[in-house]
Amino acid sequence: MVSVAFSEKYFDSLLKLTPNEQSQANKAVMLFQQDPQHGGLHYEKLTAYKDGKLRSIRANQDVRIILAAAEKEELYLMLYVDHHEAAYAWAAKRKVEINPNTGSLQVFTVEERREEAAPAQPAAPTLPGLFDAIRDRQLLQLGVPEEALPLVRRMTIEADLESAYHSEQIPADAYEGLFMLMAGASFEEAYAEVVPAAPEAVDTEDYATALARPESQARFTVADDEQALQEVLNQSIEKWRVFLHPAQRRLAEGKKNGPVRVLGGAGTGKTVVAMHRARWLAENVASAPPSGEEQGKVLFTTFTRNLAADIRQNLNKICSRQALERIEVLNLDAWVVSFLKKQRYDYGLLLDAQQQKRLWEEAYAEKPATSDLGLAFFQEEWARVIQPQSIQSLDGYKRASRIGRGTRLNRQQRLEIWPVFERFRHLLASNHLKETDDVYRDARELLEANPELRPALCSVIVDEAQDMGSQAFMLLRALVPPGPNDMFIVGDGHQRIYGKNKVVLGQCGIDIRGRSARLKVNYRTTDETRKLAVSILEGVEVDDLDGGQDSQQFYHSLMHGPAPEVRAFEFMDEQAEAILAAIRNHGLAPEACCVIARTHRELGELKAALESRGQPCRQLDGRSASTPDGELNLATMHRVKGLEFDAVFVASVNRGLVPLAPVVNAAADAVTRRQRENEERALLYVSLTRARKLAFVYGYGQMSEWF
Numbered sequence: 001m002v003s004v005a006f007s008e009k010y011f012d013s014l015l016k017l018t019p020n021e022q023s024q025a026n027k028a029v030m031l032f033q034q035d036p037q038h039g040g041l042h043y044e045k046l047t048a049y050k051d052g053k054l055r056s057i058r059a060n061q062d063v064r065i066i067l068a069a070a071e072k073e074e075l076y077l078m079l080y081v082d083h084h085e086a087a088y089a090w091a092a093k094r095k096v097e098i099n100p101n102t103g104s105l106q107v108f109t110v111e112e113r114r115e116e117a118a119p120a121q122p123a124a125p126t127l128p129g130l131f132d133a134i135r136d137r138q139l140l141q142l143g144v145p146e147e148a149l150p151l152v153r154r155m156t157i158e159a160d161l162e163s164a165y166h167s168e169q170i171p172a173d174a175y176e177g178l179f180m181l182m183a184g185a186s187f188e189e190a191y192a193e194v195v196p197a198a199p200e201a202v203d204t205e206d207y208a209t210a211l212a213r214p215e216s217q218a219r220f221t222v223a224d225d226e227q228a229l230q231e232v233l234n235q236s237i238e239k240w241r242v243f244l245h246p247a248q249r250r251l252a253e254g255k256k257n258g259p260v261r262v263l264g265g266a267g268t269g270k271t272v273v274a275m276h277r278a279r280w281l282a283e284n285v286a287s288a289p290p291s292g293e294e295q296g297k298v299l300f301t302t303f304t305r306n307l308a309a310d311i312r313q314n315l316n317k318i319c320s321r322q323a324l325e326r327i328e329v330l331n332l333d334a335w336v337v338s339f340l341k342k343q344r345y346d347y348g349l350l351l352d353a354q355q356q357k358r359l360w361e362e363a364y365a366e367k368p369a370t371s372d373l374g375l376a377f378f379q380e381e382w383a384r385v386i387q388p389q390s391i392q393s394l395d396g397y398k399r400a401s402r403i404g405r406g407t408r409l410n411r412q413q414r415l416e417i418w419p420v421f422e423r424f425r426h427l428l429a430s431n432h433l434k435e436t437d438d439v440y441r442d443a444r445e446l447l448e449a450n451p452e453l454r455p456a457l458c459s460v461i462v463d464e465a466q467d468m469g470s471q472a473f474m475l476l477r478a479l480v481p482p483g484p485n486d487m488f489i490v491g492d493g494h495q496r497i498y499g500k501n502k503v504v505l506g507q508c509g510i511d512i513r514g515r516s517a518r519l520k521v522n523y524r525t526t527d528e529t530r531k532l533a534v535s536i537l538e539g540v541e542v543d544d545l546d547g548g549q550d551s552q553q554f555y556h557s558l559m560h561g562p563a564p565e566v567r568a569f570e571f572m573d574e575q576a577e578a579i580l581a582a583i584r585n586h587g588l589a590p591e592a593c594c595v596i597a598r599t600h601r602e603l604g605e606l607k608a609a610l611e612s613r614g615q616p617c618r619q620l621d622g623r624s625a626s627t628p629d630g631e632l633n634l635a636t637m638h639r640v641k642g643l644e645f646d647a648v649f650v651a652s653v654n655r656g657l658v659p660l661a662p663v664v665n666a667a668a669d670a671v672t673r674r675q676r677e678n679e680e681r682a683l684l685y686v687s688l689t690r691a692r693k694l695a696f697v698y699g700y701g702q703m704s705e706w707f
């Protein structure tokens with residue numbers, strides 16, 4: 001039996017074949033692993049090609065698998081599979097090498113040698129090269145193959161680099177370094193990012209060692225035995241299960257000395273990393289009760305219930321049953337409610353907006369006649385000052401920090417308006433209600449006073465961290481004692497959509513210094529859609545969850561497609577027809593598309609318009625079941641968070657709806673107004689970045705002022 005490894009490209013090419021051909025290719029690989037010399041495989045050396053290591057085997061009469069052989073090591077790399085002629089044409093131009101500088105295993109296209117004839121006339125003035133400021137030696141250090149140097153030197157615009165990447169003339173790891181240089185990074189920055197641990201000496205013949213390096217693991221997966229091979233072949237459909245980017249793998253694996261924070265724009269694989277981290281912890285750190293030494297489980301928390309359901313499903317795909325038993329996935333509200341219930345805590349959560357409104361109106365009656373502050377001001381003050389700081393008394397309020405609030409208040413004013421808040425708290429108590437922040441605080445205080453109540457947890461993983469407030473983080477901190485692997489936090493300030501204050505982890509007892517990272521490659525969205533989404537947030541200051549600022553520098557997508565279509569219609573009916581026409585014309589499956597609107601009410605109108613034209617629709621609700629074939633998904637902007645679709649229709653982007661006028665106009669002051677506007681922008685950013693292939697921005701009547 002021999003070892004077999006697969007390149008990411010192999011699976012891309014495999015998926016282009018018919019299901020029957022795919023299964024024949026799988027059978028051929030399994031047979032090959034048992035007996036490479038098996039007569040039915042026609043193992044053949046392709047010696048006349050650029051790379052003498054290339055071989056082919058037969059999957060059937062017509063389909064060929066191209067592989068590279070490290071025969072001494074009994075290690076074979078499956079690279080590509082296709083019909084006879086196409087497979088050989090692919091192989092003719094490819095080389096597989098261990099990069100002598102970075103040690104990573106690279107597959108790349110070798111350029112045909114160009115005859116550099118002496119120019120008959122003086123050459124026209126040319127653009128400066130993209131990498132003129134970088135020395136050859138530095139390019140090589142970044143992993144550019146020596147043979148690709150002339151090509152890199154000829155690059156003058158971004159499109160040159162892109163096309164070299166897509167034609168595989170530049171291997172993926174080298175492309176990343178070049179991309180960073182082009183986007184303005186210094187050589188040192190790019191090097192630190194792409195080659196974080198350069199090997200001291202590289203043996204360019206030692207394939208097993210090369211495959212074990214993180215840069216290679218991002219593009220190759222090894223199957224040492226039959227069971228591993230079965231697993232790989234079963235998993236090939238979803239690449240994130242197998243091929244983690246080196247930056248993702250570094251975060252997901254290994255001991256961490258304390259809390260880790262991971263930032264990253266939409267679609268950069270934050271949830272994927274968090275899930276792989278959960279698996280690693282489950283396999284290496286956690287223990288399931290009732291084992292003797294109680295390490296405890298991994299708690300994976302999210303902000304919304306929907307995302308928790310998705311994550312549970314996906315963990316099933318990467319974890320063994322044993323590992324799964326050591327991971328608990330819950331949205332934080334669900335965790336805290338179930339914890340408090342066990343402690344006989346006698347309160348309900350105030351979630352009903354109507355009831356909340358009534359209580360506020362009653363409390364507002366306590367406002368002194370001399371004050372002209374509106375009800376909205378009190379609600380904001382409560383949510384952004386009083387609750388996050390757990391203020392329970394007038395004394396506390398007098399001392400409270402009100403940084404970032406738009407309305408100034410002196411001590412006397414605070415004294416005068418305090419009765420409104422006191423009354424509101426009293427009303428909550430007399431109705432046996434608590435807000436989520438209260439519940440988080442109560443749970444934390446309970447845990448602090450009674451450490452024996454602490455659940456057995458070795459680690460807490462937090463997804464969607466940007467939507468969790470400081471009370472939530474203080475509770476999470478109290479759940480697991482400070483120490484190695486204690487917390488793993490992923491989030492994106494660009495996607496904060498639930499009106500929470502920006503959290504400062506350091507102030508919640510979570511010290512992430514020296515343990516933070518940012519993911520930069522968007523795997524979901526085309527670069528065209530990503531750019532439009534990013535442009536909506538232009539000028540908005542985005543935080544890094546720890547009191548600093550985040551940026552989208554070096555954030556990019558490797559996929560391309562048409563620019564999002566932005567169109568204004570006169571009437572809703574035309575908009576609905578255009579959605580259906582786009583689905584038809586692009587050959588899209590309705591169940592792989594989503595129509596997104598800002599409000600439930602507008603979504604209802606859209607649903608009626610689409611259904612009256614014969615299109616069955618499914619409105620996404622709290623449950624996370626898959627949509628039946630032929631039905632079109634409908635969801636609000638809040639609901640699509642964390643999801644993805646082949647195509648999204650961000651619909652009814654009308655003036656007044658986007659940004660939602662009642663929300664923005666109800667702001668008590670200019671600062672709050674800006675915060676709300678930014679959140680409306682974030683909703684649009686979230687919605688657009690759900691698109692895998694195509695995005696549409698449609699409106700009717702008067703289009704939003706943002707388009």
Ligand SMILES: Nc1ncnc2c1ncn2[C@@H]1O[C@H](COP(=O)(O)OP(=O)(O)OP(=O)(O)O)[C@@H](O)[C@H]1O
Nearest residue numbers: 240243244245266267268269270271272523524642
């Ligand atoms: N290394 C990878 N290789 C291939 N696909 C990947 C990789 N990492 C992530 N993906 C894919 O990219 C998409 C986005 O991943 P994920 O949902 O984890 O991103 P995210 O950063 O949490 O996104 P968002 O913040 O927008 O919800 C998913 O389809 C995922 O399968």
